[in-house]
Amino acid sequence: MAKYIAKRLVYMVFVFFIMSILMFGIYKMVPGDPARLLLEGSKAGMKPEVYEMQYQQARERLGLDKPIPVQYAVWITNMLKGDFGYSSNYRKDVIDVVAQPLSNTMQLNLVAIVVVFAITIPLGIICAVKKRSTFDNVVQVFSVVGYSLPTFIIALVLICLLAVKAPIFPVSGVNSVGFTGSALAKAFDKLWHMALPVLVMVLGSIGSITRYVRAAMIESLSMDYIRTARAKGVRERAVIYSHAFRNALLPIVTIVTGWIMSVFSGSVIIENIFLWPGIGKILFDGLMQQDFMVVLAMQMFYVIIALLGNLIMDIAYCMVDPRVKLD
Amino acid sequence: MSKENKAKKSRVSILGLLFGNRKKQLSFLEEEQLQSPMRTVIKNFVANKVAMVSLIIFLIIFLSVLIYPAVNHIDLTYQEQTQQNVAPGFNMMKVPKKLQGNIKEISVGSTFSVGVSNDGEVFVWGKTKITSVIDVKDIPENMGKVVQVAAGADHVLALNDQGELFAWGNSRNKQCAIPENLKTVKNIKRIYSGFQCSAAVTEDGNVYFWGNTGIIDFKIGEYQGQIDKIAINSQGVLGLTKDGQVVSLTANELAFSRIPEEMGKAVDIALTAQTGAAVTEDGKVYVWGNKTKTIHEGETLEGVVSIEGGRYHYTAMLANGDVVAWGHDDFGQSSVPSKVNKANVTTVYTGYYQNYAITDSGKAITWGLKGYILGTDNYGRDVLSRIMHGGRMTMTIGAIAIIISVTIGIIIGGVSGYFGGKVDMILMRIAEIVYALPFLPFAMTLSAIIGNKINETQRIALIMVILGLLSWPGDARLVRAQVLAERNKEFVTAARAVGVRQKGIIFRHIIPNVVSVIIVSATLGFASAMLTESGLSFLGFGVREPRPTWGNMLNGCQSSTVILQYWWRWVFPSIALGLSTISINLIGDGLRDAVDPKANER
Numbered sequence: 012m013a014k015y016i017a018k019r020l021v022y023m024v025f026v027f028f029i030m031s032i033l034m035f036g037i038y039k040m041v042p043g044d045p046a047r048l049l050l051e052g053s054k055a056g057m058k059p060e061v062y063e064m065q066y067q068q069a070r071e072r073l074g075l076d077k078p079i080p081v082q083y084a085v086w087i088t089n090m091l092k093g094d095f096g097y098s099s100n101y102r103k104d105v106i107d108v109v110a111q112p113l114s115n116t117m118q119l120n121l122v123a124i125v126v127v128f129a130i131t132i133p134l135g136i137i138c139a140v141k142k143r144s145t146f147d148n149v150v151q152v153f154s155v156v157g158y159s160l161p162t163f164i165i166a167l168v169l170i171c172l173l174a175v176k177a178p179i180f181p182v183s184g185v186n187s188v189g190f191t192g193s194a195l196a197k198a199f200d201k202l203w204h205m206a207l208p209v210l211v212m213v214l215g216s217i218g219s220i221t222r223y224v225r226a227a228m229i230e231s232l233s234m235d236y237i238r239t240a241r242a243k244g245v246r247e248r249a250v251i252y253s254h255a256f257r258n259a260l261l262p263i264v265t266i267v268t269g270w271i272m273s274v275f276s277g278s279v280i281i282e283n284i285f286l287w288p289g290i291g292k293i294l295f296d297g298l299m300q301q302d303f304m305v306v307l308a309m310q311m312f313y314v315i316i317a318l319l320g321n322l323i324m325d326i327a328y329c330m331v332d333p334r335v336k337l338d
Numbered sequence: 339m340s341k342e343n344k345a346k347k348s349r350v351s352i353l354g355l356l357f358g359n360r361k362k363q364l365s366f367l368e369e370e371q372l373q374s375p376m377r378t379v380i381k382n383f384v385a386n387k388v389a390m391v392s393l394i395i396f397l398i399i400f401l402s403v404l405i406y407p408a409v410n411h412i413d414l415t416y417q418e419q420t421q422q423n424v425a426p427g428f429n430m431m432k433v434p435k436k437l438q439g440n441i442k443e444i445s446v447g448s449t450f451s452v453g454v455s456n457d458g459e460v461f462v463w464g465k466t467k468i469t470s471v472i473d474v475k476d477i478p479e480n481m482g483k484v485v486q487v488a489a490g491a492d493h494v495l496a497l498n499d500q501g502e503l504f505a506w507g508n509s510r511n512k513q514c515a516i517p518e519n520l521k522t523v524k525n526i527k528r529i530y531s532g533f534q535c536s537a538a539v540t541e542d543g544n545v546y547f548w549g550n551t552g553i554i555d556f557k558i559g560e561y562q563g564q565i566d567k568i569a570i571n572s573q574g575v576l577g578l579t580k581d582g583q584v585v586s587l588t589a590n591e592l593a594f595s596r597i598p599e600e601m602g603k604a605v606d607i608a609l610t611a612q613t614g615a616a617v618t619e620d621g622k623v624y625v626w627g628n629k630t631k632t633i634h635e636g637e638t639l640e641g642v643v644s645i646e647g648g649r650y651h652y653t654a655m656l657a658n659g660d661v662v663a664w665g666h667d668d669f670g671q672s673s674v675p676s677k678v679n680k681a682n683v684t685t686v687y688t689g690y691y692q693n694y695a696i697t698d699s700g701k702a703i704t705w706g707l708k709g710y711i712l713g714t715d716n717y718g719r720d721v722l723s724r725i726m727h728g729g730r731m732t733m734t735i736g737a738i739a740i741i742i743s744v745t746i747g748i749i750i751g752g753v754s755g756y757f758g759g760k761v762d763m764i765l766m767r768i769a770e771i772v773y774a775l776p777f778l779p780f781a782m783t784l785s786a787i788i789g790n791k792i793n794e795t796q797r798i799a800l801i802m803v804i805l806g807l808l809s810w811p812g813d814a815r816l817v818r819a820q821v822l823a824e825r826n827k828e829f830v831t832a833a834r835a836v837g838v839r840q841k842g843i844i845f846r847h848i849i850p851n852v853v854s855v856i857i858v859s860a861t862l863g864f865a866s867a868m869l870t871e872s873g874l875s876f877l878g879f880g881v882r883e884p885r886p887t888w889g890n891m892l893n894g895c896q897s898s899t900v901i902l903q904y905w906w907r908w909v910f911p912s913i914a915l916g917l918s919t920i921s922i923n924l925i926g927d928g929l930r931d932a933v934d935p936k937a938n939e940r
Contacts, residue, residue: 026771041787155927159920161869163876163892164912167901175898182898272774279778280873284896294779295877298786306783317774 012329016322023318030314031090035083038307046070090311100302108305109293109312115185116282116289122205123212124270131217132263135224139232140251150221157218166211166284173207180206183286208285212278216270223266227259234258260331268327272320379854382932389928392921399918403729412727414884418718420448420491420533420572420649420690423904426713426721430464431692431704437461441700445531446648446689447489450474452496456700458483460496465709468492470903474507489689490531491572495538497529505536511550520546532570539565543580545587557589569647571609578607584616594627608647610665615652617642623654632672635664646688648706653688661686661695671706678703713906716894717884721906725914728886732915735802735881736868742806743867744860747813752844754814755821766818773811778873781808785879794885801880805867816859820852854933861926865919872915888915 046069050062057065070076074085089096095105138147174182181187181204190200231237232255240254241247279291286292290309297305328335383389430449433441437453444453450464452474466475474494481504486497493507493514501524505514511534520526525541535549535556543563547556554574558565564579568587574595575587582603586595594614601624604616613627615636623636623645633650636642641657651665651672660679663672669691682698691707712721754765781804789797824830825848833847868888874880875889883890888911895901895908 022767026767030771037784037787041790155923156916156920159865159869159923160916161872161876161889161919163873163889163896164916167892167896167908167912170896170898171901171905175902272776279782279877283877291779294782298782298879303787306786310780310783313776313779314771317771317776320774321770 016326019322019325023322026318027314028087031087031311032083034307034310034314035086038303039079041301041303044075046073046075090308095308095311096304098297098302098305100297100300100305105305105308109290109309112288112290112293115287116291118201119205119208119282119287119289120212120278122202123209123216126209126213127216127220127270128267130213131220132224134217135221136228136251136256138221138225139228142229147225154218154221157214158216158222159218160215162211162215162278162280163284165214166207166281169207169211169214170284173210180204182207185288208281208287211281211284220266220270224259224263227262228255230262231255231258257331261328261335264327264331265324268320268324272316375854379929379932383928386928386931389925389932392924392928395917396921396925399729399914399921400733403726403733406723406726407730410723410726412723412886416717416719418649418714421714421718422716423907424449424465424710424714424718425467425904426709426711426906427465428709428711430707430709431694432463433694433702433704434461434463438702439700441696441702442485443487444687444694444696444702445487445489445494446687446692446694447474447494447531448491448533448690450489451689451692451694452487452489452494453702454484454487454496458485458499460484460487462494468508470899472508476506478504478506486529488529488531488536490536491533493531493536495529495531495536497526500524501526503529503538508534511535511552513549515548517546517548520548528567530568530570532575533572535570537568537570537575539568545577547575547587555589556587558587561585561587567607569607569609569614571611571647573611574609576607576609576614578604578616582619584614596626598624598626606644608645608652610647610651611649615645615647617645617654621657623652625652630666632667633665636662644686646686648688648693649690651688653686653693655683655686659683663688663693669707673705675703675705678705712910713904715891715907716904721891721910724886724891725888725911728888728891728911729914729918731798731881731885731887732868732871732889733918735798735805735871735887736864738802739805739809739867739871740860740864742803743810743863744813744856746806746810748817748845748849748856750810751814751817752821752849755818756825756840756844756848758822762818765814769811769814772808775808777808777870781805781870781874782877782879785874789879794882798881798885801871801874805870809863809867809870813856813859813863816855817849817852820855821848824848824851854929858926858930858933861922861929865922865926868915868922869919 046066050065050069074082077085086096093106095109097103098105098108101108134150138150141147170182173179184204186197186200186204190197192200232251237250237255240250245254279295281287282289282291283295294306294309297303297309431451433451433453437455440455440457442454442456444451447464450462450466453461453463455461460477460481462475462477467473472492474489474492481496482498482500482502484496484498488495490507490513493505493509496504498504503516503520503526505516507514509515513531513534513536520538523540523546526538527541528539530537530539532549533553535547535551535554537545537547539545543565545558545562545565545568547554547558553572554570556575558577561577561579564581565577566580567578569576574592576594577585577587579585582605584597584601584604584607586592586597588595593612594609597614601616601618603619605619606617608615610633613625613629613633615623615625617623621641621643623639623642625634625637633652636652636654639654639656639662642654643657645652645654648665648671651663651667653661653663653674655661659682661674661683663674665672667673671691671693674693678695681695681703683695683703684698685696687694687696692704693706694702694704696702710720710722712725715721715724750765750769754762784804785797785801789800792800821844830843830847833843838847871880871887872889872892875882875887876893878890878893880889881887883893891911892908900907
């Protein structure tokens, strides 16, 4: 196990460097000169020779006067030291720009994940146990609808029903404007603002995850050991929850880890519609404002998350199913 | 044979014709022996009701988005400010029954019309809702006997037999605020409403103008006191003096303010959006301004008595009572129905895209724009046409993206599965990374960075490639697993023994055996490619305006005004997109069950 993880880590470092070269290459394809962009604001009041001097200084400061491989080396060293660059839009270090939105995104997604799994796992199990019943068929139909509809359509419908026609939930923001009250009241206010985005996320992912759980459960319910368990008189509840479900966990873990990885990437569409100041919104704004240092840092962050996610998935396999051997 | 059996048999044979089943029904055992696997798959699929219904729905959508754009071309630059956010429906020219046969006068507004009966009662019909609170259908009470009405883009003027003036509708630009000095004037001859402005001409030749002076810079100068009639459009005002001279009544130069000099004495004038026209004493028509191919056709006419202008067309009455129309015909506004010239027409009222010909019995014959089946968007573009063209775009992008991804998937999966070992390890690690990358953020970044430098067609190609390049790992894994299962079977060993090259073994012997699985995965992938494209376009990183796709049609629809008041702008594209993806997914599920009936048991 330890050997496997070590091997994986070496491989991850390797992939990380390849991806970073790729990302840096894409970043270098960006049209426009960051040094000129930096001076854009103060250009008007400057004499041409002063501007030229400042421009050269800015180029030097940003390291643009060096050849591209050197630029890459400088950039990657800074990245590894924890310096992710400087955001031209926010005029702050990228790390400061990203910190708060990341926490916002994680809060939103954690609530959504808890709700989704609280619903989908029991639902999937019930559907698998009552396979081909009316209940199962109805859930199947809704799950197809759920995963076929894009999130923005679900969001529009929900905004229409729950925010415009019947103004129950707020459409945007994290907290009410000028909210004052105790910390607890503030937390509730935040949850109230989360309601619509979370509902959209839940409706959008409930369909596919229920299907996965159902398929995994049906698979393991058809195994011989289930028949054995039933034959020796184990209670049906125990058969389902301790014999069948534990064996169905393996495919479920795959989805769970995949999903948890997406917690960090956030949902660009949902955060945009509901103006939730999360990481997806930052990426969107960064791309819109041509603030590519932020985008670059975020993409590298995604790569790390993706690599870690794969590793965690493998380890999780071992933990839920001792039969899985890693080598 | 019972009736039921007969019906069953005929149904089977129709489906058989459609899907190439054998005419002769075989017993189960015969079938097993004789039917090719593909035929079994089709048979299983046809038996699946849900999948078949979905297939039919999808085919209907697919054929519509294929045929409609081929027949009706889209003008991407088209915008029409007078037709913004028009609700769905066809009642724009539905003259009320009570008015029919008793018409004194009709005035045409942008999306509605106003009529007054011989008894002085006012009627409004068409798309009368201007905003959530303003409806031009709310006619003021106690107007007395109305003798004249004038409908503008979003407001109405009325004049009663006492010479009193009334205005209602949208008054944001003060177009309903009747000037104080006009309230005492009792000799109003004619009232006019235009785009956010109103005007009145008195018997003694004075013109009063009010409303949005930011759009129309009204300036009458020396002609005050000489004007007989005027014509208003969304940019300017033309006047006709009592001695037959046509003059521009705006301070600024417009396309139609340079009036031809050699015209002679004019008797009637009219305006379209970009041109002016006049009828002279000797019955000839002159048109000037930004003339298009069709708009000056009227210059060949003779014996013209009067002329009326729409948004992009003219109608004229001839001395012999005939009505002719020319100009743009995109809503049939220049196609005068034959029954107009059979009837005894006394007057023609034209405005925007609608025409009313009034017969001597007081009835109206109409032609032109009835309405939009699915409404219009915020630029006045027909939602139906955009859904159809957008659907073609969305489906094309989805299809090509999936072809790219399946091709890469087959190659990588095939090679990886067949060779195994190091090649497999490397390829699958790459697949793993691509698979783990957050799809939408990466696609957005690539589209934003590369897409800035290229034109729109290249952008669309780029989006297809991005979608294809980011979605192959699923297919590759699937193919690899199938190849792994197939590669040790006898026929592969046989092929190898005969000396078939490795490339041939993978792509000619193994891949055909996994093709059904690939088709299923491609079908499901098609739906998700469409969804991703829509998501990208919705965010503004896919296909951009004015080129429609189902995604970017929904862009800008999340404000509560649009959601509630202009519901047709988001409901119809959503239905089109949702119905397509749901039906494709159901077809995919059906195909999977048909290919692998055991999957159904699971």
